[in-house]
Amino acid sequence: MNSSQLLGITTFAYLFSAILYIAIFVFRAKKIGLFATALTVGAFLVNSAGIGMRWYESHQMGIGYAPLSNMYESLVFFAWAIALCYLGLELKYKNRVLGAFSMPFAALAMTMAGLKNPDIKPLIPALQSNWLIAHVITCFIGYAAFAVACGMGMMYLLKDRKTTENPNSLLASLPDLRLIDDIIHKTILFGFLWLSAGIITGAVWANSAWGTYWSWDPKETWSLITWFVYAATLHARFTRGWGGQRIAWLAIVGFFSVIFTYYGVNYLLSGLHSYGGG
Amino acid sequence: MKKNENMAWRFFASVRLALFALLILATTSIIGTLIPQKNPPEFYIDSFGPRTAQFFQMLDVPDMYNSWWFITLLILFSINLIVCTIDRLPNVWQMVVMNNLDTDPERLKKMPNSTVFHARGDAEPLTGIVTALLAKKGWKAQHEKKPSGTLLFSQKTAWSRLGVYAVHLSILLIFAGAIIGSLFGFKAGVMIPEGGVTETVYETGSEKPIPLGFSVQCDDFNLSFYADGATPKEFRSDLTVRDEAANNTFSRSIIVNDPMDYKGITFYQSSYEPMQGFNISITNKATNVRQNFQIPFGQKIHWPDTEIDFGVINQQVRSRMGDVASLKVWFSDGQDEPSVFWMDNNTVQAITTPTATYEFQASQVYATGLQVAKDPGVWTVYAGCTLMLIGLYVAFFLSHRRVWVYIERIENEDRCRVLVCGATSKNKIAFEKEFAALVECFTQDSTFQNA
Helix, strand or coil: CCCHHHHHHHHHHHHHHHHHHHHHHHHCCCHHHHHHHHHHHHHHHHHHHHHHHCCCCCCCCCCCCCCCHHHHCCCCCCHHHHHHHHHHHHHCCCHHHHHHHCCHHHHHHHHHHCCCCCCCCCCHHHHCCCCHHHHEEEEEHHHHHHHHHHHEEEEEEEEHCCCCCCCCCHHHHHHCCCHHHHHHHHHHHHHHHHHHHHHHHHHHHHHHCCCCCCCCCCHHHHHHHHHHHHHHHHHHHHHHEEEEHHHHHHHHHHHHHHHHHHHHHHHCCCCCHHHHHC | CCHHHHHHHHHHHHHHHHHHCCCHHHHHHHHEEEHHCCCCHHHHHHHHHHHHHHHHHHHHHHHHHHHHHHHHHHHHHHHHHHHHHHHHHHHHHHHCCCCHHCCCCHHHHCEEEEEEEECCCCHHHHHHHHHHHHCCCCCCCCCECCCEEEEEEEEECCCCCCCCHHHHHHHHHHHHHHHHHHHHEEEEEEEEEECCEEEEEEEECCCCCEHHHHHHHEEEEEEEEEEECCCCCEEEEEEEEECCCEEEEEEEECCCCCEEECCECCCCEEEEEEEEEEEEEEEECCEEEEEEEEEEEECCCEECCCCCCCEEEEECCCCCCEEEEEEEEEEECCCCCCCEEECCCCEEEEEEEECCCEEEEEEEEEEEEEEEECCHHHHHHHHHHHHHHHHHHHHHHHHCEEEEEEECCCCCCEEEEEEEEEEEECCCHHHHHHHHHHHHHHHCCCCEECC
């Protein structure tokens, strides 16, 4: 079994898991809940094994490196982090409907990875640093939390439509608005801490490679823009008491900024991170 | 003039301004990611037309992150951080150090989380029981006698209220580090050909020469590739530093991600340039005489006092930069037909003539490109970064939780009212659970009955 096969299985398992969670929500098929969780945990383990296997394979090729260095590998890790974040949420809140709004992101990330070139390529000198590992891990845990926050934001807006309060309606199975609001807030806090750590590890790395911890390169600048957006969101909540729909919208807007930082910059703008494009 | 009556003070301390600053910084920052920065003026004229280019120059768009207006925004942001901290910190500090045993028992009844129990006996023994119960849940309590009863109080992580101010301070520290770096440091670069020495580097952008106070020699530059022959594996420069003032000479290799530090100046491997020439080393295997040459491409070279002539007559380059992959050598020791052969760059080739055997070693001459930086502010920046992460963790995940228990003798009865109440600075949902667990502890204890 090689890493490509393991990660291929992961893609289908995440897709299936996302479908199951959506079925739990739409058809209120609570009976398949345990199966959905078991499948997700299994998929997560296969995903982990796939990353580990790829690491091992790179060593076999004599160019050993942590598989976190290009678009394919980062997408695989992104999916891994999203699944981890979601499983944490499920454990904490004991609510599987959250999965219908989280796991599709993991499935999407793996599907996007499937479109990338999965060849294991040796690292160019600029990437040969342990800061690479710290930088990618911190950034993507942050991004994953923001992905989940975005999903929760969508869930909030879906539930909070001013439709008739029918206790039998589909939306009644969604968690209480106050709880969703709290989950959005918590995941943003969590993501913000990791994003900050990601920007800082990137700065330390840049300083040890080029002697400049900050050079206003488009990737750096966009990560800062994202940081500003979430910082503003947190201030709006902490001190102006924003909540509900406005924070839900900000969670979605913030994630657009994340996606642009991650994806858009590589394809639309040029800069130091151009090697992240492959 | 009292500070809270001052309009300007109110303005600079406001969260509205903080939100404005964050969003305006976010929005304007986008400009510099869309319009390439720090290009020569002609670039903007070619790309955007003369009128737009003129408009850009007026607003410093080609270097917007150092423009007067962007710096002004950053200053505004800093003033906002400072004023808001000065404005709020005293009150928050008061909350951290205040004596909560002074709290008026009447106010306790209005706490968001509160439960009342009844218990037989006197306040004195009950105080001991309650203290033990609180301790079981990790609440270390103090108590004080009041005119009408006994008040117990316990709190967790009161200092967590300072977390957010630590984050604000950390941003100011990072700015301070950046200012120190730009005032007392420099960013520069230099190209040194193999064998070359420099005592001067050139400031990035202005090309202004900066004397180092010591010399740096490039002994060797090495470029290695992975097996695919195209992906660079390592750029390595062997450097020798000579500091006559300090009577210090040492050699060190640097690669990308592993720079050399000397006297606060750091040398980074940043680029290289292949030169039109070769380092040649020829050894006569019979006599073991060895001679090194640095020769240009396409010229016949004579080894003095011998009959040997040689030269590089052709080359194949690997990349647009002009890295030589292989070279064609012409060699004669005057005895026979000259040898003409292709060899890979950076290898040794044996040459046999009727009378002798030679080892011919060839490597292309490179110049190493070094980035040279002095940044005395970097440790301040790193201190700010560390403080930021600690501050964010404290501000987000720790909260100041307080629990009071008021034991009050009910008149004409042999029992007491026991009021258990609590409050938290944030994360109310989690605190409600923690408080419920504490109340459960009281319920489980037979001393207390629900009132």
